[in-house]
Amino acid sequence: MVATDPLWLPTLSYDESELRKMDATLFMADGTAGGLRAGIRAGDPGLAVSRTGTTVNVTGGAGVVTRAGQGAYRFQMAATSPGTIAAANATFARIDLVYLRIWDNAVDSGGLYKADTVLLTGTPSGSPAIPTPAATVIYIPLATINVPNTGGGGASSSTISTTIRQVTVAPGGILPVTSATDIAIAGVYTGQARYNTVRGLPEYWSGSAWAAQGDYAAYTPSWTAATTNPTLGNGSLTTRWTRVGRQIHYLGTLVLGSTSNGGTGVWSMSLPTAAAASGIFTFGTTNYAVAFSNDYLGAMQIDSGASTGVFVVKTGTNASSAAQVSNTVPVAASSSSRLYWSIQYEAAT
Known part of the structure; x- marks a missing residue:
């Protein structure tokens, strides 16, 4: 896809990669040159994950995904069903991952150009871990599904958690953070603001630490x-x-x-x-x-x-x-x- 300027302007053209890199300016920075924080818009209820029996459902929504050096993949999509939860293991529990994938053949050689949702089945274990998509996959996580062993109810008793979901805001926006992973992330510039939902307080990056007014x-x-x-x-x-x-x-x-x-x-x-x-x-x-x-x-x-x-x-x-x-x-x-x-x-x- 190539974009060109109107005929009355000097002729310029941009390929899709250049346009995505320019779109990075629309979103919160991640501390790298040209980088951005991927995610769903803060406050947007879209891309909610649920299940009916063992069928996983994802509502429609919009957001942005990124890949190092590739800029912003903006997307919007209708409701989808990424699949059915696989049968439970007799002995061990496991964790499955639901994620939104951007297919870009120019980058991942997947043969497609689209956004889709994927259900990735984890490995049963005494200490189950969240599975990780292949290194070539361009994605953002939406939810994890905790699947107990058959003695604990199996796939039909699985529970969904969205704590892994990431949100994003425009540059200078106040980002709400909830997960331990997000709370631990350093700020990218002195004076950056965020809202720590665990503490219930706005915090500011001093250049070395997050602190709220009144912190000792x-x-x-x-x-x-x-x-x-x-x-x-x-x-x-x-x-x-x-x-x-x-x-x-x-x-x-x-x-x-x-x-x-x-x-x-x-x-x-x-x-x-x-x-x-x-x-x-x-x-x-x-x-x-x-x-x-x-x-x-x-x-x-x-x-x-x-x-x-x-x-x-x-x-x-x-x-x-x-x-x-x-x-x-x-x-x-x-x-x-x-x-x-x-x-x-x-x-x-």
């Missing part, structure tokens, strides 16, 4: 002091943070070990992202705990526009008995000391 992430802060910086030694410093818009929630735990050194002067803890220069001081909760001794309650304080926070705790019962935490306040730092904090603040950006 680890952060490695800088623990410093006014005069001489502390050393963690065999202690531990664990923090987590999240953001929703410009709202930051930051929490952490500092556990001093036997080789930790509190340095000299007031302690500061770096923030995962700088605070807004809003003219407002932000306060959260903090607790300096000394095992088998006391808990000194107070607040974490972040100044307007700051990139670090300090800790203020009550050291006694009178009104003036509050001080900033350091290597000597509220008590001398030791391996029995623990510092906890939690604060919400506005980010600069």
Whole structure:
């Protein structure tokens, strides 16, 4: 098949392979040059798989199939019946596969040019696996059929699962993902959006991981002091943070070990992202705990526009008995000391 431009334009022609490659721009990319994500349109109920007795039926529908280097095979087809479920094995269960096949003689040498559905019978086994079409076959899976052994009801008791079915969207569209396979696939560009139906949340690709707004992430802060910086030694410093818009929630735990050194002067803890220069001081909760001794309650304080926070705790019962935490306040730092904090603040950006 060859397409030509109107007579009033310079004469150009494209073969079917070139047209399919251009059609790849209509669908979500798969991270390869000119590649696309094949599947059925998200939300399209077509190509549903069912059975009547042992006869498999597939409703009509449309979608796109792809092959490396071949672009987009768009298709639409009426309802079909790819066949009858084969008799069950006496001992073992098996898994059959229903898939949509694109026949392209120029690529698969199958002698045909059409779309069709196929029922591929699996191999009975104590641990049955989904069968795989031959390497030359251009296809997308539609469903699996779990066929128990004859003692479990056989072919007439088989069950159909569509979790293997893949959907696709236009470039920039929000792809719903449900299967473990789809959920595990990395994004193809920073900022890509998807909807994780298992979590019930929209997620975004950061360039290295999928995350939703409000997901917590680890952060490695800088623990410093006014005069001489502390050393963690065999202690531990664990923090987590999240953001929703410009709202930051930051929490952490500092556990001093036997080789930790509190340095000299007031302690500061770096923030995962700088605070807004809003003219407002932000306060959260903090607790300096000394095992088998006391808990000194107070607040974490972040100044307007700051990139670090300090800790203020009550050291006694009178009104003036509050001080900033350091290597000597509220008590001398030791391996029995623990510092906890939690604060919400506005980010600069």
